[in-house]
Amino acid sequence: MATKQLKQLSREDVAQHNKEGDLWVIVDAKVYDLSRFKDLHPGGAAVLLDEEVAGQDATEAFYGLHRHEVLLRPQYARLQIGTIVDEKPVIYGKISGETSDVPYAEPTWLTKGFHSPYFKETHKKLQKAVRLFVDEVIYPDAQAREEDGKRPAQSVIDKMAELNLHAMRMGPGKHLKGLKLMGGVVTPEEFDYFHELIITQEIVRCGARGYGDGLLGGKVIGLPPVINFGSPELKAKVVPEVLSGKKFICLAISEAHAGSDVMGLQTTAKKTEDGKHWIINGTKKWITNGTFADYFTTGCKTEDGFTVILVERTEGVETKIIKTSYSPTAGTAYITYDNVKVPVENTLGPEGGGIFVILSNFNHERWVMCCASARAQRSIVEECLKWTQQRKAFGKPLNSQAVIRSKLAKMIARTESVQNWLENITHQMCNMSYKEQSNKLAGQIAFLKSYSTRCAQETAQDAVQIFGGRGITKTGMGHFIEHYHRTVPFDALLGGAEDVLSDLGARQAIRGMPKNARL
Numbered sequence: 001m002a003t004k005q006l007k008q009l010s011r012e013d014v015a016q017h018n019k020e021g022d023l024w025v026i027v028d029a030k031v032y033d034l035s036r037f038k039d040l041h042p043g044g045a046a047v048l049l050d051e052e053v054a055g056q057d058a059t060e061a062f063y064g065l066h067r068h069e070v071l072l073r074p075q076y077a078r079l080q081i082g083t084i085v086d087e088k089p090v091i092y093g094k095i096s097g098e099t100s101d102v103p104y105a106e107p108t109w110l111t112k113g114f115h116s117p118y119f120k121e122t123h124k125k126l127q128k129a130v131r132l133f134v135d136e137v138i139y140p141d142a143q144a145r146e147e148d149g150k151r152p153a154q155s156v157i158d159k160m161a162e163l164n165l166h167a168m169r170m171g172p173g174k175h176l177k178g179l180k181l182m183g184g185v186v187t188p189e190e191f192d193y194f195h196e197l198i199i200t201q202e203i204v205r206c207g208a209r210g211y212g213d214g215l216l217g218g219k220v221i222g223l224p225p226v227i228n229f230g231s232p233e234l235k236a237k238v239v240p241e242v243l244s245g246k247k248f249i250c251l252a253i254s255e256a257h258a259g260s261d262v263m264g265l266q267t268t269a270k271k272t273e274d275g276k277h278w279i280i281n282g283t284k285k286w287i288t289n290g291t292f293a294d295y296f297t298t299g300c301k302t303e304d305g306f307t308v309i310l311v312e313r314t315e316g317v318e319t320k321i322i323k324t325s326y327s328p329t330a331g332t333a334y335i336t337y338d339n340v341k342v343p344v345e346n347t348l349g350p351e352g353g354g355i356f357v358i359l360s361n362f363n364h365e366r367w368v369m370c371c372a373s374a375r376a377q378r379s380i381v382e383e384c385l386k387w388t389q390q391r392k393a394f395g396k397p398l399n400s401q402a403v404i405r406s407k408l409a410k411m412i413a414r415t416e417s418v419q420n421w422l423e424n425i426t427h428q429m430c431n432m433s434y435k436e437q438s439n440k441l442a443g444q445i446a447f448l449k450s451y452s453t454r455c456a457q458e459t460a461q462d463a464v465q466i467f468g469g470r471g472i473t474k475t476g477m478g479h480f481i482e483h484y485h486r487t488v489p490f491d492a493l494l495g496g497a498e499d500v501l502s503d504l505g506a507r508q509a510i511r512g513m514p515k516n517a518r519l
């Protein structure tokens with residue numbers, strides 16, 4: 001198809017086309033012919049025929065009402081007929097694969113001229129590669145799936161598998177041995193928790209909370225018990241299937257009857273007379289990825305207490321979607337087990353030792369949530385900094401109002417403090433054995449998780465105030481703010497509610513108090 005020849009026009013030329021049926025406008029040195037589009041314009045025809053818009057430079061009016069990406073959509077991009085002579089467009093939106101120049105839109109280690117003791121060359125290379133992948137492959141699917149409510153496309157999951165992203169999301173460890181990671185930018189031996197942090201934080205930039213969970217969040221929490229407690233035969237079968245994105249797994253613990261109170265769970269597993277199988281009966285609720293999972297890492301009440309068993313989707317297992325306020329793309333399920341027969345070889349860890357199996361992953365799981373929360377807050381800061389610059393009220397940009405600046409200041413301080421504390425904890429994780437991490441970091445991570453989600457909710461509220469009605473409108477300027485504000489309460493629940501986690505941190509601190517310490 002031949003590319004359209006753009007005309008070189010003067011501002012005087014454009015000014016002639018200022019009426020019904022012959023309507024041009026200038027936006028950022030580009031000339032658009034809106035003569036026919038006028039009647040299709042979602043904002044109505046009248047605003048385009050206004051004498052300060054028709055035939056005029058409408059850049060300021062446009063950016064006060066539209067996101068830049070509107071002009072990039074093919075159906076609108078083709079309305080451009082020319083450019084203004086001797087002028088060049090200067091406004092840009094998000095550039096695929098690039099870091100943002102907006103202050104605080106990136107953590108300091110990614111900000112030009114800043115330094116970090118933690119991030120090395122392999123981290124920088126991995127970040128660059130993952131950002132491009134997220135912008136080009138994940139972001140478009142995330143936004144499309146949020147629209148149609150379907151789960152992430154298999155093609156995205158397959159591309160992630162080719163780069164071994166599913167394996168890297170499980171953190172450093174033996175499961176990476178021999179793999180080529182992200183085309184070889186980092187070796188399995190070099191891969192540490194900072195690399196994992198980067199992957200989690202980059203994926204969050206797709207701006208779709210539920211989709212992020214749909215992108216195999218169930219695997220991040222459901223596979224570790226198999227890796228750490230499964231028999232060699234079970235691991236050899238299940239781990240490669242899941243890490244290659246061919247089969248899906250979820251963690252099925254919570255029930256309508258009990259959530260944090262694991263001992264109050266009512267799903268039962270009873271041995272058959274020959275002792276070769278478990279027979280499982282019961283229900284599970286709010287299970288991420290459950291609607292499409294092939295495997296269910298299931299918490300059950302057994303004779304000896306609480307036991308974790310890997311259940312395959314088979315006769316007697318049924319899943320149905322739960323309608324949540326965040327997103328159907330996550331595949332949040334209600335599960336029923338009706339006399340489900342499972343080989344005893346699928347038991348994960350010792351019979352009756354399920355609590356240890358579940359608790360052993362809590363620190364890492366909560367740390368992943370902190371990585372995600374820190375990055376999501378930062379994206380909101382960027383949205384707010386841009387909006388308050390481009391939106392004018394009472395003849396001045398919003399950021400000329402002290403009350404707005406005060407909200408921006410608090411948002412920035414919260415985001416920076418969460419990220420900096422997170423980097424410090426990550427550094428400890430890189431330098432502690434698993435046992436040391438369990439002993440020393442449970443309190444730190446619990447505090448960070450509850451602090452981070454509290455900050456996130458305050459930032460969501462401030463952002464809605466800054467965006468006004470747009471902050472609660474699903475389309476247009478406030479699209480990401482509306483989504484964030486609607487979905488952010490979920491982060492304060494999963495992995496332990498805020499108050500429970502703060503209390504855990506305080507209890508850990510009290511336990512560590514020297515007995516002879518006095519004022």
Ligand code: HEM
Nearest residue numbers: 025032042043047053058061062065066067070076476477
């Ligand atoms: C190339 C030119 C333009 C295109 C392609 C365009 C497209 C759109 C689209 C797609 C929307 C829906 C909301 C969104 O997705 O952001 C919209 C809304 C709107 N547009 Fe335009 N527009 C153009 C120029 C203008 C201009 C010059 C004005 C002048 C004031 C204007 C005023 C409005 C208004 C008032 C709304 C409603 C905003 C709201 O509901 O918050 N548009 N436009």
